[in-house]
Amino acid sequence: MTGVVLAGGKSRRMGKKKSEIVLGNMTLLERVVQKLKPLCPHIIIVTSHGESISLPETVSITDPIPGYGSLMGLYAGLKHAKDSVFAVACDMPFINTALIQYMIENASGWDMVVPKPGGLYEPLHAIYAPACIPFMEEMIERDEHRIIGFYDKVKVLELEDEELDRFDPERKSFFNINSKEDLARAEELLAKPA
Secondary structure, eight states: OEEEEEOOOOOTTTSSOGGGOEETTEEHHHHHHHHHTTTOSEEEEEEOTTOOOOOTTOEEEEOSSTTOOHHHHHHHHHHHHSSOEEEEETTOTTOOHHHHHHHHHTOTTOSEEEEOGGGOOOTTEEEEOGGGHHHHHHHHHTTOOOGGGGGGGSOEEEEOHHHHHHHOTTOGGGOOOOSHHHHHHHHHHHHSOO
């Protein structure tokens, strides 16, 4: 399993790139990569067109079409990996390695494994197999940007609340930082004893 970390968002509300925001003693990107390393022998960081990020033991690539969004970043990472990927956004600092391991262990025979807390998909905390690529390409050709737009065309294992509760009852895995208030909340969560 290859890890794909999407780090190309514009982050207008934060005033700087999310990948560079510091939480505790490391950036959000470093925190996500550190959590993935024990689970994914190869990690690809996908950045916006024309950018590059250098982190030890990772490969940095750029999405091929500027401004297209997460679907393009995911597509670029999956094409580059040539095998199944666990894809996550760089602004999700509390991903749960036990949950990700469970997803990896249950991925065989599925084109996708995706959490569905509260009935809503978490497309940037999911496993995608190469079988998804043609359907992503169709969406890109039609200028459709929503990742979940091809889910009905592939074999999807959905992880509902009951399964998620075993690993992450507070749903911290899916907490992402979009504002300064979110960052302040993340600092509070980080300070809490585990």
